[in-house]
Amino acid sequence: MNIRTIEWKNNAVRIIDQTRLPAEFVYLAIKDLKSLWLAIKKLKVRGAPALGAAAAWGVYLGVKNIRARNFSHFKRRLDKVISYLSSARPTAINLFWALERMRAVAECYSKESIQEIKKALFKEAQTIAEEDRAACRRIGCFGSRLINDGENILTICNAGILATIDYGTALAVIYRAKEEGKRLKVYACETRPLLQGARLTTWELKRKGIDVTLITDGMAAALMYAGKVDKVIVGADRIAANGDTANKIGTYNLAILSRYHKIPFYVAAPVSTFDLRIKRGKEIRIEQRPAEEVTRLFFKKPIANGNIKVFNPAFDITPAALISNFITDRGIINKPYSRNILKTLRG
Numbered sequence: 001m002n003i004r005t006i007e008w009k010n011n012a013v014r015i016i017d018q019t020r021l022p023a024e025f026v027y028l029a030i031k032d033l034k035s036l037w038l039a040i041k042k043l044k045v046r047g048a049p050a051l052g053a054a055a056a057w058g059v060y061l062g063v064k065n066i067r068a069r070n071f072s073h074f075k076r077r078l079d080k081v082i083s084y085l086s087s088a089r090p091t092a093i094n095l096f097w098a099l100e101r102m103r104a105v106a107e108c109y110s111k112e113s114i115q116e117i118k119k120a121l122f123k124e125a126q127t128i129a130e131e132d133r134a135a136c137r138r139i140g141c142f143g144s145r146l147i148n149d150g151e152n153i154l155t156i157c158n159a160g161i162l163a164t165i166d167y168g169t170a171l172a173v174i175y176r177a178k179e180e181g182k183r184l185k186v187y188a189c190e191t192r193p194l195l196q197g198a199r200l201t202t203w204e205l206k207r208k209g210i211d212v213t214l215i216t217d218g219m220a221a222a223l224m225y226a227g228k229v230d231k232v233i234v235g236a237d238r239i240a241a242n243g244d245t246a247n248k249i250g251t252y253n254l255a256i257l258s259r260y261h262k263i264p265f266y267v268a269a270p271v272s273t274f275d276l277r278i279k280r281g282k283e284i285r286i287e288q289r290p291a292e293e294v295t296r297l298f299f300k301k302p303i304a305n306g307n308i309k310v311f312n313p314a315f316d317i318t319p320a321a322l323i324s325n326f327i328t329d330r331g332i333i334n335k336p337y338s339r340n341i342l343k344t345l346r347g
Ligand code: MRU
Pocket: 043, 046, 047, 048, 049, 092, 156, 157, 158, 159, 160, 163, 164, 168, 169, 170, 196, 234, 235, 236, 237, 247, 248, 249, 314
């Protein structure tokens, strides 16, 4: 299966509409900025690295028809587009990282014609996507060295093909290990409330021929107690300078359970997911999402009284102390994290 979660095709940003999976596999062609913003907000495209690429092409969509008199006029419009896209979702750093890359490219080309600046922005968006493809493959390669033949891996949410351009981060490790002939079994947490694990991870792992078993989030402890988990591998939305990691709500639970059961707990992410300006996890802004995501089963059947109070953070923070290693596109990061994250990112 060679699918691309997001790409530029026929003058539009083409994404797989992830809200329709697994029932329907449907591509969406997005041709304007507002539709792209909505696709991000509504999780039609999701996952930190895919959000980076979406934001970058979003910038291009937002500026491609601007008729500007000069650079400062163009720049004012560009800044508006960037600030609009920044408001789509707050936690994944890749979105902001890509937007800043786009802004920097425009500034570099400030002496060129508006047409040249637009061309450079388009090229940068393509580069961001291509870099992700390579980074994910490197993550897979480094991570696979930590995995032994016959192991059982537990994961949460979807940090696979559907969260990146085409290979994944946490799931890249599994794909690479399989390519190397290792036999693995994967347990996927369903990932309440939006069921990225049940809907997306099982879908893509099955298509890739990986032995996958779905569990509800509350079953992870029992699975570990039964000795059925050898390693836990998760993705990340933002990693602070000290290693504290924001990822899908429920990740922290798995990290605590792993510590208790002495199971290695790995975070797989490209270096673009590290945010050195954030010192510790407490400073990371966690997205709060609508109550209906919790009170209705994937927006359909009600499963709770409509008037009930709801707490619905999309992510949680796993303290660095609970993370065995980071698997990045520049290699494995060991403790002490504050020193070694800096070394890896600057090196
Ligand atoms: O709300 P989502 O589906 O965008 O959350 C995604 C995650 O939490 C992923 O684990 C993370 O972005 C890493 S993706 C390689």
